[in-house]
Amino acid sequence: MNGTILVADDDAAIRTVLSQALSRAGYDVRITSNASTLWRWVAEGEGDCVISDVVMPDENLFDLLPRMKKMRPDLPIIVMSAQNTFMTAIRASENGAYEYLPKPFDLVELTAIIERALQEGRRKPSSSDNAVAAKDESMPLVGRSPAMQEIYRVLARMMQSDLTVLINGESGTGKELVARALHEYGKRKKGPFVAINMAAIPRDLIESELFGHEKGAFTGAHSRATGRFEQAENGTLFLDEIGDMPMDAQTRLLRVLQQGEYTTVGGRTPIRTNVRIVTATNKELRSLINQGLFREDLYYRLNVVPLRIPPxxxxxxxxxxxxxxxxxxxxxxxxxxxxxxxxxxxxxxxxxxxxxxxxxxxxxxxxxxxxxxxxxxxxxxxxxxxxxxxxxTPDIGSTESNTDLTIAQAVELNMQKYFNSFGDSLPPPGLYHRLLSELEYPLLMATLTATRGNQIKAADVLGLNRNTLRKKIRDLGVSVFKG
Missing domain, CATH: 1.10.8.60 (Helicase, Ruva Protein; domain 3)
Structure with missing residues (x-):
């Protein structure tokens, strides 16, 4: 015999199917419909591998599993469940399960998992030693489709790892949610989660945003500023839209991944860093590599664990x-x-x-x-x-007249477009003051254009004193309409 498999499930049909399939594969199979019998078998030292449903009549497997792992830490336990949620996969991993399989599952895949578990001789180091406290069952990721089940299984394996993950998916699929789940249910959960969208930062400021800068490093650098790497120390740094990162910044990021250190912009002393990197993109990075827009060596450093989020x-x-x-x-x-x-x-x-x-x-x-x-x-x-x-939906950029559109609606519509342009991430900090400062110029331009350069009428529309308007025109460099 190849080994003894203990099967526990309250569904008679599943017990029969598993018994027949595993017996044909050469295994000795023992089946039960309850957790108490499974526990007795394990306590008596029987079985080389366990396959068990989560919900059984007398006890939930997640309550029993820690006791089984404490008594027989090297016993591989495969969890199967019809409650195919992200939290099911996470709880299975946290409690030391060898593998999690959502129902319905493929018998060929199950047989391969059993064979691998028995060949290893013992389960990989148990994550139950670092198991997190019970979490709110509100799920960061939602869905029971086969595509999502595969994502859950990959995430469960990655929770206790620091491997670099590259998330690929269309805009709006939830790439940042996946990155946050990796952090919040992983071993760096007590550290910060810091996200930055490469497409949202001016290209000449990306290196400063990532690595920080010293006082006087460039015009406007009036004091030392911390970068996202420093802010994410001992936690996770999520780099969204990594395909938009300039080549110079790519080179600096590669050094961090290779040597575990970086220097601030304008600095000379290397700074050691302890950060997990998770990246995401909605672009085809291999195409960017062929165009000379993305470093191939950086791609291989980032793509250690590829994860595709389905549309x-x-x-x-x-x-x-x-x-x-x-x-x-x-x-x-x-x-x-x-x-x-x-x-x-x-x-x-x-x-x-x-x-x-x-x-x-x-x-x-x-x-x-x-x-x-x-x-x-x-x-x-x-x-x-x-x-x-x-x-x-009313479009501010449309040439069609829309006299019913209020100022609040106009701002709301354009702000929604602005937020949508960041994909799964958020705009950089300081949006409120940045919006107010940047709004004046187009507001004055639009008003002066509408009044054909008549500053008296423009001041009246804006509700400003004429001298105040003239000063703003001069300070902002507004071109006065000549018609």
Missing amino acids: LRERIQDIPDLVGHFLKKVQEEGLEEKRLLPEAIETLSRYSWPGNVRELENLVRRLAALYPQDEITADVVSVELQSTEEGS
């Missing part, structure tokens, strides 16, 4: 769970409880979702905020989706 159109079966998740969120934020009727969910499932999960969340928020009825119908959803497809 929503590839995981349509997750829409009901996602809708429920977002409705719960908006209710917690103060909006009234809503429910989407089954026909409305079906309507959502037929849409292509070019904006992915972010677009779905925005739609759910809009439905919850704008419609008073408790139950949202398919007709309401169809109207909203049609408006989205036709682009009927």
Whole structure:
């Protein structure tokens, strides 16, 4: 015999299928429908490998698993579950499971996992020694589709590792959520999580943002500034849209990955760093390498663990769970409880979702905020989706007249476009004051253009004293309309 496999599941059909399949593979198989029998077998030293469901009539496996691992730390335990959530995979990993398999699973894959576990002789070092305290079951990642199950399994394996992860996915798929999950459920959870979007930072400031700068390093550097690496010390640094990083900054990042140290802009003393790097992109990095826009050696350093986040159109079966998740969120934020009727969910499932999960969340928020009825119908959803497809939301850049558009609406629409341009990340800090300072110039330009350069009329529209307007025109370098 190749070994004895202990199988525990309260489903008779699954017990029968596993018994027959594993027996044909040459294993001695013992089956039970309850946790107490499984515990007795393990306590008596029986079995070379365990395959067990999570929910059983007498005890939850996650309550039993730590005791089994304490008594027999080298016994590989494979967890299978129909509760295919991110937290199930994480709890399996935290409690020392050898592998997690969502139901339904592939028998060929299961057999290969058993063979690998037995060949290793003992399980890899148990993460149960560093198991985190019980966490809120509110999930950072939502979905039960096969594509998401594979992501959960990879994340569970990576939680107790510092390996560099490269997340690839379209805008709106939730790349930063995945990066945060890696941090918040990993061994660096007590450290900071720092995110920076390469596409959102002026290219000539990226190195300063990442590594910090010394006083006088460049014009405007009036004092020493800490960079994101220093802010993320002992934690995780998430570099979003890594494909937009300039070549000079790529070279400096490569040195950090190779030598574990960096220097500030304008500095000379190397600084040791202890940071886990997680990166993300919605671009094809190999194409950028071929164009000479991305370093190949840096790519291999970053792509140690590749992780692809599927677009929503590839995981349509997750829409009901996602809708429920977002409705719960908006209710917690103060909006009234809503429910989407089954026909409305079906309507959502037929849409292509070019904006992915972010677009779905925005739609759910809009439905919850704008419609008073408790139950949202398919007709309401169809109207909203049609408006989205036709682009009927007022567009400030449009040449069409829209006299009903208020200033607040104009700002809101353009700010939404601004936030969307950052993908899964957020704008750099200081947005409030930056917005106010940058708003004056286009405001004065637009007003002077509308008044054909008449400063008296412009001052009246703006509600400013004429002398104040003249001073602002001079200080901001506004070109006065000549018509």
